[in-house]
Amino acid sequence: MSQTITPPTSVVPEPDPQLLQRAAAVRRAAMALGQCSDAERRAAVEAMADALDAASAEILEANRADLAAAAAEGLAPALVARLKLDGAKLAGAITGVRQVAALADPVGRRQLHTELDQGLVLERLSVPLGVLGVIFEARPDAVMQIASLAIRSGNGALLKGGREASCSCAAIVAALQRGLEGSAVPPGALELLTSRQESLGLLRLDGLVDLIIPRGSNALVRFIQDNTRIPVLGHADGICHLVVDRAADLALALRIALDSKTQYPAACNAIETLLVHQAIAPAFLAAALPAFAAAGVELRGDAAACALGVEQVAGPGAWDTEYSDLILNVKVVEDLEAALEHIRRHGSRHTDAIATTDPASADRFLRAVDSAGVFLNCSTRFADGNRYGFGAEVGISTQTLPPRGPVGLEGLVTYRYRLRGEGHIAADYADGTRSFSHRPLPL
């Protein structure tokens, strides 16, 4: 199996020498940043916030230039809304940067401490990842957030904003670097990439970039996942389900169904499909149809749901569609097992919930559904780093391996084993001269 083959990512061009050089410079700066103390990194993030404050007028002006270009190009209104910064939104983002400064340090935590033998002591310590590659669509506020999370956790970052936000991003990153100038953190730890060629090249910077964080559409995330060997923190789809079990409390089920769909329909943790047990479907839908209609939600049903009053038919592909809108599929299932099978087939392993008063159904659901979040009698909208109490959210991952689900600052660190000895050699343990104690020491 070791014949020479075309590398998998050959569809993406090799990074040019200039990009390699810039990335190597960020990596060197990140190594210096990684040696900074908690207090130094905290102060650096505070300095970034101060610099953003000082540059507010300049940033808002740059944003107006982006908005003018967007208007001239007829950018979609949803994108324009994300692109737009005003004084309040900018001030909110700067407050967010200060909140990141105040977060507990994720670096230098001892996760394991073992005496392997007398005088031979092993530790596992959390350390920064190195360099993050962050690719945004629109959303200049996200640049401030991610840059501050990166510096707080000791990581450098290559930041690639969307073309539509190029003036805003340039002004923001210039301010952030000015802020770092007076701090212990080298300003070169943050670098802005501007061209599409550079953002494609970023995907090929294995060995220089440790984690890619995409912030944008599902299509952007999928493209990135398909075109890089670097680990990607994110998720393409968020097809979440709510199961209304035979033994559900009707009012409770309807309450969480409405919240899960309507509280913020564009969110990845909003539900796309209701799976209703056939025994409760007539009663549930009798109450649910008017409630969803009142909330402006368009329902699309399978045959059984349509027979119970859902007006539109769920077309082919409906069960695999993330609407990100006030549209909801409704399927009547024979039993809980059929609901589980539907989730296995159509879910994206993001977050799935059940409404039930039956402990056996609850237990079966919570054990059998293989999603990052499995919820009982509450809204799927709670699947969020801030709501989970992480203080910040770097992203939500639907991959199997950790970090999984909503990821806080801990997603930006890894660990390293440190072993200190006094001349210990392995041969002594192989021939029985010495033996391991493997004695746990206090963390």
Added chain:
Amino acid sequence: MSQTITPPTSVVPEPDPQLLQRAAAVRRAAMALGQCSDAERRAAVEAMADALDAASAEILEANRADLAAAAAEGLAPALVARLKLDGAKLAGAITGVRQVAALADPVGRRQLHTELDQGLVLERLSVPLGVLGVIFEARPDAVMQIASLAIRSGNGALLKGGREASCSCAAIVAALQRGLEGSAVPPGALELLTSRQESLGLLRLDGLVDLIIPRGSNALVRFIQDNTRIPVLGHADGICHLVVDRAADLALALRIALDSKTQYPAACNAIETLLVHQAIAPAFLAAALPAFAAAGVELRGDAAACALGVEQVAGPGAWDTEYSDLILNVKVVEDLEAALEHIRRHGSRHTDAIATTDPASADRFLRAVDSAGVFLNCSTRFADGNRYGFGAEVGISTQTLPPRGPVGLEGLVTYRYRLRGEGHIAADYADGTRSFSHRPLPL
């Protein structure tokens, strides 16, 4: 960036429908296995060991058939040695399976427990990954080890042995499945793939396989890493360094240098390069040259090392070569920073060590070297899951993200968030009706 493009792994053929079906069957079996209790999984692994015991004669006979074919084909002696099972080696492997049965359960551990609000409680629980794809070269004993680790941790496995071990693997997997038949674990959780086509198809089973574990040559690992989107647990290179600092204890430095190179030269955690501070190089090499010669180690030096008596010149590429043999590069460095820079350029972020009595040098080295293992005054050969006290080693990862370094059973589990409420909805927290407590609860 969302145009349609060729998928990255198009060089590897799409898995055929039959393989997809078999993999889906393993996944279903793995989901059932994932619901088994600790005691059931432990008993299942014991039953696997019993079945191997009962099938010993049959397995050894199958292995003799493989050896005869290998002899006819003129297989390299090193591969034949790995391929060969005898009664003692098989008995040792079966004892290994029983040891895996006895390991502490990695599943169902509560890693986080938080009250988000009254009646709304979040848990993070360790759960099996799902299905492992394991690709071996030769080494039928590794099949027994990995299969038992998979079942112990609640994971199904698609096992692909090397062609040269096909009879041995078939006999082993048949025995393992017979063992599972009397247990709570469905025998279909283990499945043997036999053709090269199937092992290429395995690399494309995203969504059905959660982790690929390659057990073989660096070339095999690199091929797999380059041709799959599924996470790979492993490492291609193991280029490890020992720095002999200006302030090293000469006898101690020589002792750990010899052990790091010679205790098992083919291991990935053996050193390939010595970096010797110029101030200590004359004294160190005066003692080291005869010691390495006596140990049968061939030294290859840079100009300065050759001037101090190293006879062979390190040719181009020497610093990037994993010899896996009794060959060692020697470079004289100006200072510690030059050694760190050499490791940054040529290391594979596996394990690097320093011999020094100077606390400042030790601290600088342990903080600045970005490898999975950073060691002080001890042999690099300690970088091993068993020596670290993990009870078993699934593999050693040189990737940045966790799991990193030697990985025990914990590398075969992930986690899931479980949230239980009483009708809680997100809207109540958005509008201030309720607020989060984020109160830590006992684990």
